[in-house]
Amino acid sequence: MLVDAEIDDSRLTRPFDPVEVAAELRGERVDSVDRRGKYLIVRFDSGRALLIHLRMTGSLRASALVGDPHRRALLTMDDGTHVAYKDVRRFGTWLLLEPGELDPYLAARLGEEPLLPTFTAKRLGERLAGRRAPLKAALLDQRTLAGLGNIYVDEALWYARLQPLREAGTLSPDEIRRLHRAIRKALELGVARQGSTLSDYRLPDGSSGSMQREFRAYGRSDRNGVGEPCDRCGTELSKTRVGGRSTWYCPRCQTL
DNA sequence: ACCTCGTCCTGGTTGC
DNA sequence: TGCAACCAGGACGAGG
Numbered sequence: 001m002l003v004d005a006e007i008d009d010s011r012l013t014r015p016f017d018p019v020e021v022a023a024e025l026r027g028e029r030v031d032s033v034d035r036r037g038k039y040l041i042v043r044f045d046s047g048r049a050l051l052i053h054l055r056m057t058g059s060l061r062a063s064a065l066v067g068d069p070h071r072r073a074l075l076t077m078d079d080g081t082h083v084a085y086k087d088v089r090r091f092g093t094w095l096l097l098e099p100g101e102l103d104p105y106l107a108a109r110l111g112e113e114p115l116l117p118t119f120t121a122k123r124l125g126e127r128l129a130g131r132r133a134p135l136k137a138a139l140l141d142q143r144t145l146a147g148l149g150n151i152y153v154d155e156a157l158w159y160a161r162l163q164p165l166r167e168a169g170t171l172s173p174d175e176i177r178r179l180h181r182a183i184r185k186a187l188e189l190g191v192a193r194q195g196s197t198l199s200d201y202r203l204p205d206g207s208s209g210s211m212q213r214e215f216r217a218y219g220r221s222d223r224n225g226v227g228e229p230c231d232r233c234g235t236e237l238s239k240t241r242v243g244g245r246s247t248w249y250c251p252r253c254q255t256l
Numbered sequence: 257a258c259c260t261c262g263t264c265c266t267g268g269t270t271g272c
Numbered sequence: 273t274g275c276a277a278c279c280a281g282g283a284c285g286a287g288g
Contacts, residue, residue, distance in 0.1 A: 109283085131258080137260085199268085
């Protein structure tokens with residue numbers, strides 16, 4: 001059971017008052033902890049749910065993080081253990097939902113889970129059909145698929161050998177199959193490596209993920225914009241901007 | 257209905 | 273050396 005909740009960030013629970021949200025959390029008993037897309041879901045016995053989004057620099061810690069200037073919230077359980085929320089850039093959000101609100105909230109924002117068996121190449125093709133946006137922009141849209149961000153889109157497109165600016169609705173059946181496998185591969189590797197620690201992301205015990213050591217495309221250029229060689233063909237990787245986001249790809253083996 | 261772009265936020269790095 | 277400008281990006285709302 002949650003015996004105390006303290007929220008010190010005026011942004012975290014916006015537009016709701018953090019003091020009031022903290023008061024609502026006291027006494028709630030945790031039923032389950034789950035994930036949907038990039039959202040963490042804490043379900044309570046009462047039927048309410050706390051929806052946590054870490055954005056870029058948020059992390060949940062199994063510690064009180066005493067003295068940490070970037071601690072934004074602290075939960076205390078009835079066995080005396082703590083869960084702290086740390087977020088340097090304050091982009092993360094906590095939203096307390098009443099019974100019945102969770103499913104419609106997520107359904108309006110998220111497409112299907114790419115790691116579930118129900119996500120097939122055929123389903124991916126249906127989601128991209130008719131879309132004229134750049135492939136990367138379509139994949140960053142959480143309603144297309146849930147959970148791909150800038151890193152994993154670049155990685156998936158590299159594995160699939162597809163150019164980020166490719167028009168999303170023009171993929172051939174073979175290209176759809178390649179992309180389907182590539183998305184799974186990129187995400188599974190990220191999970192196995194426990195995420196990418198580029199600066200602030202940490203596991204609950206404070207340790208770092210190691211996915212950043214597996215990058216094939218994302219971030220692989222120096223500060224002068226000179227790309228590292230592609231692991232497949234040796235060509236210098238290119239850096240550009242797509243959908244307002246930094247984008248790395250191989251100009252030779254990722255084709256339009 | 258689809259798509260693009262600006263906004264939020266902080267710390268590290270770059271450039272003058 | 274100091275300081276301003278820039279960069280990183282997930283979700284959302286405005287506008288085309």
